[in-house]
Amino acid sequence: MNIVLGHTQYGKAETHVVRVFRDHEPHEIVDYVVSVAVTGDFTDVHLTGDNARCLTTDAMKNTVNAYAKEAGDAVRQPESFAAALARHFVADVPQVERARIQIDATPWDRLPSGGQPHPHAFSKRGSYVRTVTVTDDGTTAHVVSGVRDLVVLKTTDSEFHGFYEERYTTLAPTTDRIMATSVTAQWLHTDTDVDWGKSHDRVLATLSGTFAGHHSFALQQTLHAMGDAIITEQPEIAEVRFSLPNKHHFLVDLSPFGVENHQEVFHADDRPYGYIEGTVRRDDAPDPGPDAFDPGQGW
Structure with a gap:
């Protein structure tokens, strides 16, 4: 029996860098x-144990911090910043064959x-995190944008009935319910010459508008x-x-108190919860490789 070394990778996780742009008023800030x-x-x-080819993870951290200044306008959007970092590691470090950069970007409001x-005072929005994963193998770069922890809820226009029933089924069918979820979404671009901020805003507007306006018979259908x-x-x-976890809201039985509850008072329960995952793709979508999407986001 022979023992061989399989796939390996290493790097520096979660370098928190904040960049302030003071080149004009009002100031701008990014938080990655x-x-x-x-x-x-x-x-x-x-x-x-020969470390001659080992780029230290400390050097990776230093690169992130230095590129927050040296990469100029590319830093203003997480996609372009991640692409610049990935290109550096592949192009400038001879032994690196493939680089993956993941960024969580926290929005700030004035x-x-x-x-x-x-012009230069901010509050952290905190409602969601913008995510980016860029992989670069020296020939092709794949850019995957995304969002995490975008909590959305609608108080009606959601039904759930006609489902398969067996001996353990106790859930009652409903034609009117609260539907809520915390959206994690990742989307693959086929073009890298993109106005990243505008594209991200359009996706969020489309996603949110569709959730709000779609009469749903299941969270899977809304996905x-x-x-x-x-x-x-x-x-x-x-x-x-x-990746869409149900944020369940159960109607509270107020009848013991002689009170009618017409879809007005709910108990919000955090666990256990349904967990819905799915992919929607063009039939000619390219294969970006096994690590282009962030596996920590539910995939």
Whole structure:
């Protein structure tokens, strides 16, 4: 029996970097948590402990911080910043064959002042995290944008009935319910010459508008409707992957107190919860490889 070294990768996880742009008024700010992973010619490190080809993870952290200044306008959008970092590691470090950069971007809003947005005072939005994964093998770069923790809820236009029933089924069918979820979505671009901020805003608007306006018979159906609308709106998006946990709201029985409850008072329960995942893609969507999507986002 022979023992061989399989797939390996390593990197620096979760370097938190904040960049302030002071080149004009009002100031701009970006807030990124950046993770770097590389693969390549690192066999000797594992087999013999020879570190001659080992790029230190500390150097990766330093690169992230330095590129937050050196990459200029590319830093303003997480996709272009991730692409610049990935290209650096593949192009400038000979033993790196493939680089994957993941960024969580936290939005900040301007504080109001005198009825106007303040030019250099901000509050963290906190409602969702913008995500990016860029992989680069020296020949092709794949850009996957996304969102995490986007909590959405609608108080009606959601039904769930006609489902398969067996001896353990106790859920009652309903023609009117609260539907809520915390959206994690990732979408693959086929073009890297993109106005990333505009594209991201359009996806969020399409996703949110579809969720709000779609009369749903199941969260799975709404998942498909959101993906279909995103790709139809932006044909350069080839694939959308969703992870949608149910945020259950159960009608509270107030009859013991002589009170009628007409879909007005609910108990919000955090677990256990249904967990719906699915992919909507063009039939000619390219294969970006096994690690283009962030597996930590539910895939």
